Amino acid sequence: MAGGIQLSRLAAVGGYSALSAAAGVASSKPSAAATEGASKQTNLCTAVNDALHIALDANPRALVFGEDVSFGGVFRCTVGLKERFGAARCFNTPLSEQGIVGFGIGAAALGCTAIAEIQFADYIYPAYDQIVNEASKYRYRSGGAFNCGGLTVRAPYGAVGHGGHYHSQSPEAVFTHVPGIKVVMPSGPYEAKGLLLAAIRDPNPVVFFEAKMQYRTVVEDVPKGDFELPLGVARVAREGSDITLVGWGQQVGVLERAAAEVSEADSISCEVIDLRTLIPWDRAAVEASVSKTGRVLVSHEAPVTSGFGAEVVAAMSARCFLRLEAPPARVCGYDTPFPLVFEPLYLPTQQRVVDAIRATCNF
Amino acid sequence: MDFPGGCVPFTTELKFVGGHFSTDVPPMSCYRTLDSVGDALQEADTPWGLDEEQAVRIYRAMVGLQTMDGVFYDSQRQGRFSFYITSAGEEATAVGSAAALAPADVVFAQYREQGVLLYRGFSFLDFAHQCFGNAQEPGKGRQMPIHYGSAELNFHTISSPLATQLPHAVGAAYALKLEARQAVVAVYFGEGAASEGDFHAAANFAATLGAPVLFICRNNGWAISTPATEQYRGDGIAGRGPSYGIPSVRVDGGDARAVYNATAAARDIALRHGGPVLIEAMSYRSGHHSTSDDSSRYRTATEMAVWRARDPAARFRRLLDAAGWWDDGREQALRQATRREVVAALGKAQRVPKASLDAMFADVYAEVPWHLAEQQAEVAEHLRRHPGAWPDIPLQ
Numbered sequence: 001m002a003g004g005i006q007l008s009r010l011a012a013v014g015g016y017s018a019l020s021a022a023a024g025v026a027s028s029k030p031s032a033a034a035t036e037g038a039s040k041q042t043n044l045c046t047a048v049n050d051a052l053h054i055a056l057d058a059n060p061r062a063l064v065f066g067e068d069v070s071f072g073g074v075f076r077c078t079v080g081l082k083e084r085f086g087a088a089r090c091f092n093t094p095l096s097e098q099g100i101v102g103f104g105i106g107a108a109a110l111g112c113t114a115i116a117e118i119q120f121a122d123y124i125y126p127a128y129d130q131i132v133n134e135a136s137k138y139r140y141r142s143g144g145a146f147n148c149g150g151l152t153v154r155a156p157y158g159a160v161g162h163g164g165h166y167h168s169q170s171p172e173a174v175f176t177h178v179p180g181i182k183v184v185m186p187s188g189p190y191e192a193k194g195l196l197l198a199a200i201r202d203p204n205p206v207v208f209f210e211a212k213m214q215y216r217t218v219v220e221d222v223p224k225g226d227f228e229l230p231l232g233v234a235r236v237a238r239e240g241s242d243i244t245l246v247g248w249g250q251q252v253g254v255l256e257r258a259a260a261e262v263s264e265a266d267s268i269s270c271e272v273i274d275l276r277t278l279i280p281w282d283r284a285a286v287e288a289s290v291s292k293t294g295r296v297l298v299s300h301e302a303p304v305t306s307g308f309g310a311e312v313v314a315a316m317s318a319r320c321f322l323r324l325e326a327p328p329a330r331v332c333g334y335d336t337p338f339p340l341v342f343e344p345l346y347l348p349t350q351q352r353v354v355d356a357i358r359a360t361c362n363f
Numbered sequence: 364m365d366f367p368g369g370c371v372p373f374t375t376e377l378k379f380v381g382g383h384f385s386t387d388v389p390p391m392s393c394y395r396t397l398d399s400v401g402d403a404l405q406e407a408d409t410p411w412g413l414d415e416e417q418a419v420r421i422y423r424a425m426v427g428l429q430t431m432d433g434v435f436y437d438s439q440r441q442g443r444f445s446f447y448i449t450s451a452g453e454e455a456t457a458v459g460s461a462a463a464l465a466p467a468d469v470v471f472a473q474y475r476e477q478g479v480l481l482y483r484g485f486s487f488l489d490f491a492h493q494c495f496g497n498a499q500e501p502g503k504g505r506q507m508p509i510h511y512g513s514a515e516l517n518f519h520t521i522s523s524p525l526a527t528q529l530p531h532a533v534g535a536a537y538a539l540k541l542e543a544r545q546a547v548v549a550v551y552f553g554e555g556a557a558s559e560g561d562f563h564a565a566a567n568f569a570a571t572l573g574a575p576v577l578f579i580c581r582n583n584g585w586a587i588s589t590p591a592t593e594q595y596r597g598d599g600i601a602g603r604g605p606s607y608g609i610p611s612v613r614v615d616g617g618d619a620r621a622v623y624n625a626t627a628a629a630r631d632i633a634l635r636h637g638g639p640v641l642i643e644a645m646s647y648r649s650g651h652h653s654t655s656d657d658s659s660r661y662r663t664a665t666e667m668a669v670w671r672a673r674d675p676a677a678r679f680r681r682l683l684d685a686a687g688w689w690d691d692g693r694e695q696a697l698r699q700a701t702r703r704e705v706v707a708a709l710g711k712a713q714r715v716p717k718a719s720l721d722a723m724f725a726d727v728y729a730e731v732p733w734h735l736a737e738q739q740a741e742v743a744e745h746l747r748r749h750p751g752a753w754p755d756i757p758l759q
């Protein structure tokens with residue numbers, strides 16, 4: 001398997017292996033120079049687009065479909081695919097999310113690699129039944145006789161500053177409550193490309209949320225070729241010793257900026273962990289870090305109640321009980337629908353994170 | 364043959380119908396009363412007529428709608444607010460149908476039907492308040508621009524997820540019928556939205572439960588970049604109606620008089636028979652999907668030019684001119700006055716402050732539960748500690 005080879009090559013140079021993460025020492029991203037092969041400055045949209053090209057190129061049974069994908073998608077992530085691979089492999093569907101995911105399940109069950117796009121994560125709910133009752137249980141209910149592991153559902157998520165109720169949501173937590181699917185949220189272009197290729201090739205259905213705000217705004221060095229980042233393995237985005245900050249998706253950037261601010265202003269040393277995959281999550285990596293720092297803060301844009309932060313905090317409270325120096329903290333969205341004009345107050349901003357770091361470290 | 368679902372005749376012939384087996388079945392015709400430039404077709408059915416007062420009111424609303432769309436669109440482009448959607452090309456569908464409804468009829472819309480709301484009496488200032496998300500708009504600035512709603516005008520608040528309003532409309536129509544109110548529900552949606560499962564549920568519920576609801580489909584040829592040809596293979600949306608047991612009609616959506624007559628007739632059927640009617644209004648989305656879209660990426664300039672030439676307001680004006688109900692002087696005066704009014708409304712709404720912090724936590728529930736009260740206090744404390752961080756939001 002090409003993916004496996006790629007993986008071990010990267011692991012050798014960058015320390016992205018399950019092994020290092022299990023030991024709690026998954027290192028930060030390898031520098032571009034250290035990565036074999038050429039890389040280029042890439043935004044998240046292009047990183048996703050590159051991954052889709054590679055996936056379709058490497059596998060003639062891979063399909064990309066959804067609303068408006070054939071002209072390139074409303075966010076331009078599928079540009080060029082129809083021209084390169086033909087209208088039978090990259091196509092518009094009628095406007096129905098339950099149709100899109102249900103169709104993807106069937107195609108995957110017959111051996112296709114089905115890469116479905118849901119135009120906004122906010123519109124994934126018509127497909128909720130297909131994901132929760134169908135995709136997630138296809139293997140279990142047939143005793144492994146059938147599976148739809150070839151299905152990947154991509155959806156742009158998150159705050160953008162003007163999205164209001166229905167162009168801003170972070171629905172990851174509801175999917176983490178569903179045994180049988182994996183949930184992945186990359187924190188930037190490099191991560192997005194490696195994780196998306198892994199998700200597409202993973203033998204399980206995966207829901208993959210991309211931060212749409214980052215499509216154009218975040219640019220970093222990304223290898224041009226085929227590479228995967230393993231699912232279920234967290235990344236230490238910044239090493240530190242006083243407190244562990246846990247996040248995923250675009251919130252990792254907020255945590256990194258907050259960490260830099262308190263390092264400068266208060267000499268507080270934060271370890272930032274990018275969870276990358278929420279189910280199955282890398283509990284060992286977080287536990288190793290919290291055992292070291294004695295403090296933990298989790299942050300996500302989704303409403304605080306029953307957010308995935310609750311799972312992380314519950315696990316750390318149980319496993320690091322005697323090593324905790326302060327109550328675990330959560331800095332999250334509030335329990336309201338996403339409120340347009342109040343967005344700056346709703347979001348777990350850098351300022352709110354900084355305040356919570358200080359409160360936790362001075363407990 | 365009798366079976367629990369009904370009675371069907373037997374045949375010894377093995378014959379398929381539908382799809383390529385039925386190429387001899389012509390598509391449902393499109394009802395119109397004006398030709399493509401606006402000359403009246405003398406033989407056309409106009410059972411509900413259209414008198415001078417009503418016709419002028421419809422025309423004024425279409426001009427108001429075009430003016431508002433133009434000025435609001437430009438304001439959005441200048442960055443004064445974040446988003447806008449125009450209804451260019453579909454003015455006659457919104458306004459012509461609205462004119463056939465009674466004020467007590469309840470409207471559920473998709474998002475491109477501001478003409479219905481305008482006709483019902485929502486002012487330019489009301490529209491502007493909503494687009495600026497200020498304290499004067501009923502939604503308290505919490506939804507994106509164009510998500511209008513008005514309890515007084517029986518217009519339920521717009522929700523972005525497509526087609527969800529269709530089953531709501533059926534339930535609402537059922538409620539109206541239960542209370543024996545002489546009113547119907549009008550629900551608007553695009554041909555794209557009609558691909559959602561909620562469309563099917565709504566049509567089937569309305570037919571089986573006998574709900575007096577008018578399904579008004581705006582078939583404007585495009586769902587963002589997806590042409591209608593990729594949305595369905597049968598005879599459009601109207602073609603589906605009969606198989607649900609719903610009386611259906613296809614109408615020229617750019618002909619305000621045809622839309623008015625079709626809607627008035629449909630309303631009458633819905634009330635008299637206590638059930639749904641489906642109208643498919645054929646038109647064209649002459650503008651971009653929204654201010655976030657550039658439609659030159661996926662459709663030709665020629666196609667757009669051809670359709671723009673069939674401006675529904677200009678077509679309708681020809682009818683008014685021919686009847687001697689309108690002239691150039693009135694036209695100029697109306698366009699100028701309307702423009703001034705729209706510009707003034709935007710200026711005024713822009714100066715109205717945002718709602719206070721209470722509005723962030725209000726209306727989540729009928730009451731404010733303890734955890735939201737606690738969260739509101741936390742935000743207030745945050746604002747006290749970091750004054751000036753969000754100058755837009757008053758604390759109280």
Ligand SMILES: Cc1ncc(C[n+]2csc(CCOP(=O)(O)OP(=O)(O)O)c2C)c(N)n1
Pocket residue numbers: 067095097119123126475523524525552553554555556557581583585586587648652
């Ligand atoms: C459930 C859902 N899926 C996707 C979208 C994104 N979206 C917004 S408008 C639109 C196209 C709708 O087309 P149509 O119903 O034909 O109406 P039109 O815009 O042409 O008036 C899409 C896909 C959405 N708002 N809701």
